[in-house]
Amino acid sequence: MPGRRCAITRAEDRTVHIAGPPAGPPFTRAVLDVAGAVLTWPVLDPTGLPAAEIHDVGQAQQWLWTVYGERTAAAVDAVASDTPAAELTLPEQPTALAEAAARLALGHWAARWWPTSYLDGIPALEPDALGLELAALTHKCQQLLDESGEAEGAELLEEHLAALDPLIRWWQSAGPPRQLDGVLRLIDGAADNAGLDGEALQRLRSALERDYRPTATPLDLTELFARQQEFALVAGSLRTATDRVIARGSGTNDWCRYPPGFVDASEEAVSWTAYALGAGRRIEVEVVADIAAPVGGVHLAAEVHVDGSPPNRVPLARRDDMWTGRADLDIPASTTPGIEVGILLPGFDPGPGADDRAAREAVRALARHRLGVAAAPHDREVAHPHPFLAEIAAAAAVEEDF
Template identity: 35%
Template sequence: MTVVHLRHAEPGLLVIAPDGAPLVTDAVPGLDALVLEVAGGHLSWNLLDNELVPGAVLDDVEAAQDWVWAVYGEEVALAVADNHARALTAVPARPESAAALRRLAYAHWASRWWPASTVDGIPALDPRLLHEEIEVLTEQCEMMVDERSREPVADVAETAEGDAESIGRSRGRAEDYALAAGGADSSDGLIVARGSGGWDWRRCPPGILDAGEQAVSWQVARAAGVSTVRVSVVAAPDCPRVVADHLRPYARVRSAGTEFTTPLHLSGDAWTGAVRIPGQSEISPEITVFVPGVGPADPVDESAVRDRIRRFARRRLTEPTGEPRLSAETDAAETDEDF
């Protein structure tokens, strides 16, 4: 049994939610929020807990009545019909339906946020297996999901130029990747600084960049009064060999109060680029990697939640979690030893 609170949000919206549940009305939904569009509203769960009962935001109470009963039970369904705000006890009338909805939301989440990383040893999920399972789960939940949840989730491979034969997965191993750019290359002069770090997952579609927190590396070299900042980002394990122009990433370099932007180009298993800065640049420039038009303009530091999601993904592939794996996760776990 779970206590939920029935309340009115902005005009026309009714909220049903356990304490702390993510909601689509949140200013910035978390990276760890599972969201599913259903008839008459949206459901949401937290990825990192095992709570079966979701938060819900209803914009059409009549359309939502069937699944409200299944997911929250009779007491909550009657309260929704009466439209009275109060605390209630949720007991799903059809726990199997509630579980299928959460699993469908998780499958959609995995198609967007699964942290595939050669650096961290987390293999990519096969998008075709994911899409097939989403279709099966959608059919199981057909009386509850919104028609828009039936649309296939696009992956980078589908937007790449060329046919399927032009798409291949990187087979590199985590230990093959140095975490600082440049190495022995000193053609730009004396290397005065180097470093590595992560990138904001909201700023790039899936399947392009490695999701590791050390996937971005940079070095600063100086020669003849010019500083050259070279940036390298490990490509995602399932990055296609050819990526459409509108999906190609850029690097923004902020140094000494000045901002420079350069496109990154895929070479082997890394996206690389460089900017030249006249004069003596800062020893530690600020590096931002992004795809134009993707994500928020003013991102916040989400490195802690990214780390929790990576640990979650590793557990899903290596340990019993109490929840059955998706077929794509089973496939990834079987090939994980060779990753």
């Protein structure tokens, strides 16, 4: 079968594009900053090789030929030098570097957009396990990166070292995941390359040198990593016994309007109730918090529209396992209002986007599928891309936690 046909064009700002701009909301794209360019893969419908936006063709030539092939690398150079746009057939089979880059991008996507939800039964990924695998993949993709990218890999390694001893124990147990040996050896190489040392890294190096596996017994993954407590969901109600409900509903949970880890990813995470207090009207908003949501010092807000009016901002505070807040509304007592509620973090919010509920549901379906694959026996052949170590650990904990 022939490979995918692809256009190579140059924009007015002189950036060179391989294929067109990716469609869909940001949480459906896996993105990787590389030397001289940004690479993008569609998460929901992967097509092999990524789209590329190349802002420094000279830098990008260090990896273009390895990812896309020599003809594409030459065409990019020609288009950058004012030759008319070209159309080429990309290789059908991604190279090893292209596959590693796609996996690294997907891992960064999971760190940012994984749809953790108590309500939907999608467990969180253990951040340190994912961070160490990303550090390993960053080291594997050195050819793609400039100095800042390599420094990011060292930062990932330092930030997530808490998972190194658990990963070593997992590797020394009976039947560890196939990729774990390679991940640990890449971590060792990344640490050596960055000049990092410490007791955990020394234990890793010693274990790898001896290939010593003293336990060789099955491991309970639910106890391997320190896990967050489950939601209590006991926030209770803010209202008094004299309030009269005049309307209630669910709000919009737009993942792009707040940082990761703040809100449960479910469509049902945002709820509101409007009350009558005599002649006055009040709205109360409740939002299910994610397990990593900050306890104090940071406050979300609810954006409330009444009958298409300009938005009212309702500050929300973390209380138990909910973000909660209330505000008085200017609503005539004789009307039944039409109310819309969205959630955002002031200062972070890029503004409301399109109604992406279908895309969010597709991401949830993807997460469930990947967890299903991760729950398969380690020696079973599964379709690419293989699950991350953090997904395997999360899948093992699903029955207990959810």
